[in-house]
């Protein structure tokens with residue numbers, strides 16, 4: 001990636017290792033002028049498209065906020081120069097961090113064990129997402145387990161309020177290299193066969209997406225599958241448009257560290273730089289295959305959660321359910337310790353929040369001692385937090401029935417749908 005280093009800049013918001021300014025900063029009147037020596041949009045897409053090519057220091061389980069730091073810097077520059085600035089919170093209900101518990105079910109015993117996880121989660125008031133491999137072909141990977149016996153735990157997961165999502169049909173290590181297919185792949189003619197690590201026969205990207213979703217929906221009455229995660233996080237370049245074409249909305253297919261961010265983002269066509277897809281990505285933060293075993297990583301995970309909580313980050317936890325034991329205990333302690341500060345929900349619930357938030361517009365204007373904030377939410381959104389300028393509180397709201405709660409510098413709107421407006425006053429001057 002090309003960059004400019006500015007020489008002779010007296011003030012700099014950031015410098016490269018050679019001392020030249022990466023971002024210049026100059027006071028102009030009451031504000032500042034900044035010049036960036038990095039193409040921010042291109043850098044963001046480098047992470048979002050998982051084309052970081054060695055930028056990330058780690059694959060998963062670590063703190064990798066390269067993009068977040070720049071986005072937060074931009075926001076702070078805006079807030080610094082605009083006394084009426086109102087920005088949108090990134091966590092539902094104004095909590096500190098979004099914590100999504102997700103499970104991959106890709107092995108014979110995993111479905112029965114999944115029920116134990118779900119029973120604990122339901123008892124704790126947490127809804128989790130279960131990515132289910134619809135495995136009806138016996139191959140190198142494993143025996144068939146999406147069968148009559150497998151449907152019993154599957155419907156139990158639904159009864160307990162869990163999200164059911166797709167984890168493909170074949171769970172192939174070469175999913176990232178599969179042909180796109182023609183979109184006519186159907187059960188039972190579609191018969192992908194994993195021969196070994198390197199070879200999978202008769203499989204296509206569209207087949208993996210279409211057939212798994214069809215089978216899950218077929219056996220779960222009145223249920224729509226909207227989330228997908230590939231086996232081994234192997235993501236083909238065609239995945240965003242293939243997900244969109246087959247009716248999915250949400251993806252959890254990359255690791256947060258490879259994506260250089262602990263915030264959600266939108267995927268592009270072909271993971272290239274020219275067009276957005278409708279699919280949102282919620283990358284995996286914590287996985288359970290690294291060493292030491294998950295049960296010994298609670299302290300490290302909580303430390304990471306604290307760092308993400310400082311800026312409303314997202315923590316997606318991936319736990320395979322092939323065993324319970326130390327993994328279930330890890331989950332239990334994570335949930336118990338963050339019960340008050342974190343928002344918990346499924347990928348689908350968070351995805352719907354995020355997609356609606358992405359369409360919200362906010363316009364704020366100083367009027368004497370007051371600030372008028374105009375909001376438009378084309379899609380209904382619950383629990384959206386607004387960060388207010390220091391010292392301001394909501395004095396009145398339209399429509400009158402708009403419910404909201406306030407803390408020091410934040411207001412959380414109950415449900416926002418269509419237009420609303422808030423009048424902010426300096427604390428003490430409002431009621």
Ligand SMILES: [Zn+2]
Nearest residue numbers: 104106231232
């Ligand atoms: Zn898997």
